[in-house]
Amino acid sequence: MEPKDVVHVLRNMVEAVKPGGLVLDLQVIRPNPVVETDRQMVCEIDGEPLFRGADAATAAIEALVRGGELIEQAVDDHDVRKHYANGTELVDDFAGKRRRLPNHALPNLRKLTRPCAVRERCRLRRFQLERLWTSTGEHLMIR
Amino acid sequence: MTPVLDAEGAHLAALRRLTDFRDRRVLELGCGDGRLTLGIADEAAHVLAFDPDAEAVERARHSLPAELADGVTYRVASGKEIEIKPHSFDLVVFSWSL
Numbered sequence: 001m002e003p004k005d006v007v008h009v010l011r012n013m014v015e016a017v018k019p020g021g022l023v024l025d026l027q028v029i030r031p032n033p034v035v036e037t038d039r040q041m042v043c044e045i046d047g048e049p050l051f052r053g054a055d056a057a058t059a060a061i062e063a064l065v066r067g068g069e070l071i072e073q074a075v076d077d078h079d080v081r082k083h084y085a086n087g088t089e090l091v092d093d094f095a096g097k098r099r100r101l102p103n104h105a106l107p108n109l110r111k112l113t114r115p116c117a118v119r120e121r122c123r124l125r126r127f128q129l130e131r132l133w134t135s136t137g138e139h140l141m142i143r
Numbered sequence: 144m145t146p147v148l149d150a151e152g153a154h155l156a157a158l159r160r161l162t163d164f165r166d167r168r169v170l171e172l173g174c175g176d177g178r179l180t181l182g183i184a185d186e187a188a189h190v191l192a193f194d195p196d197a198e199a200v201e202r203a204r205h206s207l208p209a210e211l212a213d214g215v216t217y218r219v220a221s222g223k224e225i226e227i228k229p230h231s232f233d234l235v236v237f238s239w240s241l
Contacts, residue, residue: 001222006241009172009222013235016170016227022234024162025241026154057241076157085144093146122239124157 001053006060014064020131023070025061026124027054029077033120035090035105036081037112043105045118049098061127070127081119087112148178155182158236167233172222173240177203177215183236184215191232194240195221 001009014023028050035042064070084090087109094101101109109116149155158164158179164186174180174192176199184190194200197219204217218225222240 001241005223010241012222012225012227013170013172013237015229017232017235018230021232022162024158024234024236026157026236026238027241028239053241057237060241074161076161078153078157080149080153081151083147083150089144089146122154122157124154124161126161 001057006053006056007063010057010060010064014069014129017129019129021129023061023127023129024124025057025127026122027057029054029121029123031121033099033118035101035109035116036119037114037116042109042112042116043102045099045101047099047120049100061125065127069130071130072125072127074126076124078122078124079119080122081117083115083117085115087116090116090118152182154238155179158183162234164234168231170227170232170235171238172235173238174203174217175199175238177206177217179236179238180215180217181206181208181211184211187214189214189216191216191218191227193218193220193225195219 017023028047030051032047033045061070065072091101091106091109164183166188169183169187169190171180171190171192174194175196177192180190180192180203192215200217200219207215
């Protein structure tokens with residue numbers, strides 16, 4: 001998603017959720033992803049093209065947190081891997097992608113005949129929408 | 144072999160650590176081929192999952208098990224254009240999609 005669209009989409013989706021409901025946001029986070037084989041690092045990938053979008057999403061969410069519309073409740077950082085049969089399959093999968101494999105690593109990656117994987121760090125955040133109540137216990141709508 | 148994303152199920156495990164999907168109406172933005180949708184739908188009351196990638200959504204529809212068919216609706220749409228009734232879901236999941 002283009003950074004300029006993030007605020008509009010976030011607003012559109014949050015309005016679909018009931019007051020007191022939850023927002024779960026899964027994003028890639030720094031450091032850069034790495035290519036591994038047998039859990040050993042082969043090379044690092046410049047993650048900035050995706051981090052810029054993730055930063056824009058985080059900024060849009062933080063604005064709702066500061067405005068009191070979302071309340072952060074929990075964070076879970078974890079690694080996720082994309083698995084490939086060999087290096088050629090991995091290189092081909094990156095064709096046309098925003099993230100580029102480093103040029104200096106391409107010859108060795110293409111020679112890689114063993115299974116390999118791209119490992120990246122992800123963050124899942126849970127937020128609750130503001131829940132407003134009247135004195136009689138009825139819901140009020142979010143702003 | 145085609146590339147396999149998250150064969151270990153790390154994303155779904157994280158979602159389950161942070162949320163109980165049971166009996167909830169879930170909106171999923173960026174469902175792709177339904178990789179997370181099925182795991183959510185196992186517990187949720189209903190999932191509306193959408194993605195602008197028509198081919199991915201078609202794969203998701205094709206791989207939807209019959210026992211979950213009533214609990215999942217897939218749509219080809221982007222977060223910019225989709226129209227959702229306000230306050231109609233219990234939670235929204237952004238799957239690498241904001």
